[in-house]
Every structure is written in structure tokens, then in C-alpha cells.
Amino acid sequence: MNIDEVMAALDAIPDPALRAAVTHSVPGDPVRVERLDLPGAEYWLIPFADDEGLRAVVEVRSGRAVKGGVVTAPGAGFLLAPGAALDAVRATGAAPGPSPRLVWQPCAESWDSFQPLWLVDTAGGPVFVDQAGTVHEELHTDLKGA
Structure with a gap:
């Protein structure tokens, strides 16, 4: 998944708070997650951060954003290393x-x-x-x- 695919998927975000968090931050590297219950299925988590830290996370499946969350405490980390x-x-x-x-x-x-x-x-x-x-x-x- 490249950044153009990520940004295209984000165009459909209906939540104004999530859209603002994504628009005013920088996307990090997408992280691939395998679904164990659906053989062959996967999704991608994309973190968005600014100078203060993590601002949002968006889940992308099949080239479209399906879920997103705004981070209210920017010091929070993304995923366990x-x-x-x-x-x-x-x-x-x-x-x-x-x-x-x-x-x-x-x-x-x-x-x-x-x-x-x-x-x-x-x-x-x-x-x-x-x-x-x-x-x-x-x-x-x-x-x-x-």
C-alpha cells in the first residue's frame, strides 16, 4: 500500500474530527495486519502524527477507510514495538x-x-x-x- 492509495482511501472519511486530525498531521508507515478468522484477509493501520505525537489511526481495507479514531492524548503510542x-x-x-x-x-x-x-x-x-x-x-x- 502506498501513500497515494492511503490518501485516496481517506477522501471518504465522513467524521469531521477525524478528517481534521488526518488533514493536520502526517501519515506514518502503514502497518499490515492479518485476519486469523478470515483466511487471506488483511487490513492496514495508518497512524497520523504531528509534532505533539499520535493524532489519529485509520483502518484501511480493500483500498477504503473503514474505521478511524482520533487520539485525544497525543503522547500515546501507536503499537507495541x-x-x-x-x-x-x-x-x-x-x-x-x-x-x-x-x-x-x-x-x-x-x-x-x-x-x-x-x-x-x-x-x-x-x-x-x-x-x-x-x-x-x-x-x-x-x-x-x-
Whole structure:
């Protein structure tokens, strides 16, 4: 996904507060997230920041903006860094593989697509690290609404 595709997707944003936040900030690198519940599906999260920090995040699927959020506390970070996810796994005593990737599906560990999980391969099998740095050995998708 390139910046032209991102900007074209943003043209359809109906929310005036989100449109203002996006218009008055600079887009960061889009981040790809795989959907675990929909094989082959993915979406992109695009952070927007200014000199004070993160201002908005927009979710883009199939070339169009489908969801956005305005950040009211600009000092907030975007996503847990991949290195921090690996460190969280190491802290459990497991040896993580080198390349975590962002994934998501509705589950008890993350109901919000703005809060994807890092999928980290280990010798004992894959584990998931949420945006707070908590390691989960499995995702609980059997709950009502998941």
C-alpha cells in the first residue's frame, strides 16, 4: 500500500474530527495486519502524527477507510514495538523466533481491530502478545460475539 492509495482511501472519511486530525498531521508507515478468522484477509493501520505525537489511526481495507479514531492524548503510542513483543515472550522463558507479525480476530484478548496481537513463533508453538505486552498461549474466540 502506498501513500497515494492511503490518501485516496481517506477522501471518504465522513467524521469531521477525524478528517481534521488526518488533514493536520502526517501519515506514518502503514502497518499490515492479518485476519486469523478470515483466511487471506488483511487490513492496514495508518497512524497520523504531528509534532505533539499520535493524532489519529485509520483502518484501511480493500483500498477504503473503514474505521478511524482520533487520539485525544497525543503522547500515546501507536503499537507495541516488535522488539518489545519478543522481550515479553523471552520473559516467559520461551525462545521467540525472529519475525513476529501482527494478526487479529475478535477474541477475549482483543475485541478491537485497532489492537492487533503480535504472533510470535516459539519452539513450543505460537504465542500471542497483546498491545499491553501480555503473552497469551491461545486466543479465546468461543465467547458470545467473538
